Amino acid sequence: MVGEDVLGGQGGAVAEDPVLGERIRGLRKRRGMTLAQLAESCDLSTGYISQIERNLAYPSIPALVGIARSLGVTVQWFFGGAAAVPQAEQGYVIRRGNRLRIQYDGGIVDELLTPKMSLQVEMIHTRLPPGSESAESYTHAGDAVGFVVTGELEMWVGERHFHLREGDSCSYSAGEPHRYRNPGSREAVVLWAISPPSF
Numbered sequence: 001m002v003g004e005d006v007l008g009g010q011g012g013a014v015a016e017d018p019v020l021g022e023r024i025r026g027l028r029k030r031r032g033m034t035l036a037q038l039a040e041s042c043d044l045s046t047g048y049i050s051q052i053e054r055n056l057a058y059p060s061i062p063a064l065v066g067i068a069r070s071l072g073v074t075v076q077w078f079f080g081g082a083a084a085v086p087q088a089e090q091g092y093v094i095r096r097g098n099r100l101r102i103q104y105d106g107g108i109v110d111e112l113l114t115p116k117m118s119l120q121v122e123m124i125h126t127r128l129p130p131g132s133e134s135a136e137s138y139t140h141a142g143d144a145v146g147f148v149v150t151g152e153l154e155m156w157v158g159e160r161h162f163h164l165r166e167g168d169s170c171s172y173s174a175g176e177p178h179r180y181r182n183p184g185s186r187e188a189v190v191l192w193a194i195s196p197p198s199f
Helices: 019-030 035-042 046-053 061-071
Strands: 100-103 109-112 122-128 143-150 152-157 160-165 169-173 178-181 188-195
Touching: 019 046, 019 061, 035 046, 035 061, 046 061, 143 152, 143 160, 152 169, 152 188, 160 169
Parallel strands: none
Antiparallel strands: 100 109, 109 122, 122 188, 143 169, 143 188, 152 160, 152 178
């Protein structure tokens, strides 16, 4: 069992947006699972999941992938935000201020650029502070394409290792174990496209 009881990437501060913890707890209870059952299912400690649910820690990316899988949803289900969208734009336009987001351990932030739960592709805008990483490798269904807008990104896909710089892109089967990190001294911004939507 992974002992990830260290508080999240913001020095243990309570999450700015409590939606993630509430969504995990609410879905877990609707599924009739205890904290211990969820922890065993996704190989995490009960204390770590409790901290995430109470917004005392941010999950790592692989941890949230495991939690989502154990609860029968994709990570996309947990993206949250409260901005109102004009009816004429619903399902078509995502304004910059209306992006749904998730913050992870280490300060990594994902923002959803496509309408939630629609289309055959999802696009994600990721910001990675210097030195941040997705931690251990993880997998999900579909194919992924990444484009480095600014900064640099190290990628591991299976046994392969790549060092991408601004303007570089990569594509891979998301079913292969993969992870990434920002080795640079400034924030990296990466655009991801995943088809079908599986993250």
